[in-house]
Every structure is written in C-alpha cells, then in structure tokens.
Amino acid sequence: MKRLHNFCAGPCTLPVTVLEQLADDIVDFKGSGMSLIEMSHRAQIYDEIHHGTVNSLRRLYGAPDDVDILLLQGGASLQFAMAPMNVLGESDKAGYVLSGTWGKKAYEDAQLCGTVYPAWTGAEEGYSRMPDPSEIIVEDDTRYLHVTSNETIGGIRMADFHDHGVRQVADMSSDYLSRPIPWDLFDVVYGGAQKNLGPAGLAVVFVRRSVLDNDLSHLPSYLRYDLHSEADSLANTPPVFAIWATGLMLDWMEEKGGVEGMQGRASRRSSMIYDAIESSDGFYRSPVRADDRSHMNIVFTLADAELEADFFAEADALGLANLKGHRSVGGARASVYNALPTESVRVLVDFMAAFASAKG
Numbered sequence: 530m531k532r533l534h535n536f537c538a539g540p541c542t543l544p545v546t547v548l549e550q551l552a553d554d555i556v557d558f559k560g561s562g563m564s565l566i567e568m569s570h571r572a573q574i575y576d577e578i579h580h581g582t583v584n585s586l587r588r589l590y591g592a593p594d595d596v597d598i599l600l601l602q603g604g605a606s607l608q609f610a611m612a613p614m615n616v617l618g619e620s621d622k623a624g625y626v627l628s629g630t631w632g633k634k635a636y637e638d639a640q641l642c643g644t645v646y647p648a649w650t651g652a653e654e655g656y657s658r659m660p661d662p663s664e665i666i667v668e669d670d671t672r673y674l675h676v677t678s679n680e681t682i683g684g685i686r687m688a689d690f691h692d693h694g695v696r697q698v699a700d701m702s703s704d705y706l707s708r709p710i711p712w713d714l715f716d717v718v719y720g721g722a723q724k725n726l727g728p729a730g731l732a733v734v735f736v737r738r739s740v741l742d743n744d745l746s747h748l749p750s751y752l753r754y755d756l757h758s759e760a761d762s763l764a765n766t767p768p769v770f771a772i773w774a775t776g777l778m779l780d781w782m783e784e785k786g787g788v789e790g791m792q793g794r795a796s797r798r799s800s801m802i803y804d805a806i807e808s809s810d811g812f813y814r815s816p817v818r819a820d821d822r823s824h825m826n827i828v829f830t831l832a833d834a835e836l837e838a839d840f841f842a843e844a845d846a847l848g849l850a851n852l853k854g855h856r857s858v859g860g861a862r863a864s865v866y867n868a869l870p871t872e873s874v875r876v877l878v879d880f881m882a883a884f885a886s887a888k889g
C-alpha cells in the first residue's frame with residue numbers, strides 16, 4: 530500500500546508499526562480466542578492494557594502521584610464543560626485566555642457552567658498571537674486560569690508556560706506529550722487523543738486530586754471527575770480500542786525518546802517548514818508572530834491567492850494530503866503531529882520550493 534503524507538489536523542497519522550500491531554491482534558488478541566474489542570472491559574487481559582496505557586502516560590509525561598489520569602469519552606469538547614463543572618465551587622470564578630477558536634469555545638461552554646471572565650482576548654488581532662504573560666489579567670479570588678497551549682486553527686502556541694498566581698487548567702489537545710509540563714502550574718490538563726496520541730474516541734484528562742474535594746452530587750455521574758477517579762476510569766465502559774491503540778503509540782513514543790524526543794522532532798520539523806516559508810522571498814507567508822509559531826500546526830498563505838488551487842492540486846498528486854487550512858481561515862496548514870514521518874516534511878518542503886520557483 531502506498532501511504533500518503535498525511536498532514537491532517539486531526540485525526541492524525543499513526544506509525545505503520547502501530548497500525549500493523551493492531552491489525553495482527555485485532556481478530557485474536559494474543560491467543561485469547563477473541564478480539565480485545567469484543568472482550569469485557571472487566572477482563573484481566575483488558576485491565577492490563579488499560580493500566581498499561583495509564584502507566585505509560587504517567588511515566589512519559591512525568592505526572593506527579595497526586596494527579597489522577599482519566600480516560601474518558603466526549604473528546605476535548607466535553608472537557609470544556611466538565612472542567613468548570615468540577616473545579617468551580619458555587620462562589621468561585623475562572624479566567625479564560627481567548628487565544629483562538631478553541632480557547633473561545635472553551636470559554637463559551639464554561640459560561641454555561643459557572644462564573645468566568647476573559648483574562649485576555651486576541652479577537653481584535655484576529656487571534657494571530659498569544660498574549661505576553663503581563664497581558665493576562667487574573668482577577669482576585671480566581672479559582673483557575675484556562676489556557677489553550679496550542680491553537681490548532683490559528684497555528685499559534687504558548688512558547689512557555691508562566692506562573693500567573695493561580696493554578697491553570699489547560700487544553701493541550703494539539704501539542705499533547707510533545708513538550709514537557711511544569712506540573713506545579715496545573716490542576717487539570719486535558720486533550721483529545723486523536724492528534725498526538727492515537728485514534729479518536731478518547732480524551733485523556735490529568736486531574737490533581739485536591740480539586741476533587743467539591744461536593745459534586747448535583748452533577749450527572751458521567752460528568753463527575755471524582756467517580757471516574759475512584760473507579761480508575763472504569764466507571765462505565767471505556768473506549769477500549771482507542772485506549773489500546775494509544776498504549777501502542779505511547780510505546781512507540783517511548784522508543785523515540787519520550788516527550789523530549791517528540792519535542793525535538795516537533796521543533797526540527799516545524800523549522801523545516803518555517804524555513805521554507807522564510808526563504809521563499811515572500812511567495813509564502815506566515816500570518817503568525819515568530820515567537821508564537823506553533824510547532825504542530827504550521828499555517829501559511831500564498832502571496833498570490835489565485836495560485837492556491839494549483840498548489841493543493843499539485844500537492845495532492847505527490848501524495849501530500851490534507852494541506853488545506855481550516856475552512857474558517859483558508860490558506861494552507863501542515864500539521865506535523867508526533868507520528869508524522871520526517872520524510873513527509875522533506876517531501877513537502879521540496880515541493881514548496883519547486884512550486885515557488887516554477888510559479889514565482
């Protein structure tokens with residue numbers, strides 16, 4: 530099979546070795562006589578897969594012992610609501626950094642669940658940059674500050690995490706496990722698995738146990754972190770296939786140097802594309818301030834927008850798939866998640882240079 534160079538913003542490409550392992554085991558899981566996805570989630574065999582994935586997440590991300598790891602459904606989107614529902618007490622409030630589409634969505638859902646306020650907004654600048662730390666205004670008696678470490682659509686990232694005097698809740702969906710986390714700053718870290726970790730269907734949520742003290746008896750049970758935590762994420766039937774595949778992907782990441790290895794890959798590969806943009810004499814442009822450029826989602830435009838259709842058609846013909854920017858912003862976007870082979874980036878930058886010299 531000829532594999533495409535898949536720059537999709539999510540779901541992501543996965544390593545061939547992981548896909549092959551899944552294929553080998555899908556019908557008869559390790560000689561058990563059934564598939565893992567046919568088995569009870571209470572079976573000993575599944576238990577080992579489940580806890581293996583949790584343990585790998587803890588080891589790779591260096592999550593401290595007082596942080597629980599929940600494997601949930603509903604994507605990152607459900608966490609937009611679950612985080613405020615669980616962490617905000619009746620008289621609490623939270624500040625939100627509105628850094629792009631996703632920070633804004635998190636804020637809008639949180640407004641339905643508690644008292645929240647914008648601690649910074651990039652709306653007037655078209656969400657083209659992250660705030661400088663001093664621009665984030667945290668009001669007195671704030672319970673947490675919500676941040677989006679990487680805005681997948683705008684292609685901007687928080688280059689560093691800063692202390693803002695309150696614990697933070699972070700959506701790290703699109704740079705999950707591709708950079709180390711200063712855990713002391715965070716009470717909740719969440720993300721969908723389908724970009725950097727595995728297939729869709731799984732949200733990975735890190736929750737500091739001390740935030741589970743609130744009385745949550747008014748919440749439906751699935752929405753309570755404490756019940757998932759008590760039951761080790763087996764409060765109901767978990768997304769077993771996604772957890773299994775994610776476990777294999779985490780093994781692959783560990784072989785490649787873990788989070789530090791992923792960080793190096795991301796930095797090198799995004800630089801290759803930013804260099805191709807910068808060295809094109811204005812043929813390609815990045816709309817993002819240099820310090821805030823994402824290492825995961827590289828957005829760019831062609832100075833002559835009329836060439837875009839040809840750009841995508843020729844890219845497609847070379848097997849360079851999913852390079853169109855999000856429908857809300859247009860232009861091009863190359864997502865270089867953990868599993869994307871560096872060779873794919875090489876093919877892309879060679880194509881960008883050839884296209885620019887042919888049409889420029």
Ligand SMILES: Cc1ncc(COP(=O)(O)O)c(C=O)c1O
Nearest residue numbers: 604605606631681700702703721
């Ligand atoms: C930063 C970010 N947050 C949240 C989401 C929503 O994730 P999900 O589809 O898992 O709900 C996305 C999806 O692209 C995202 O990029």
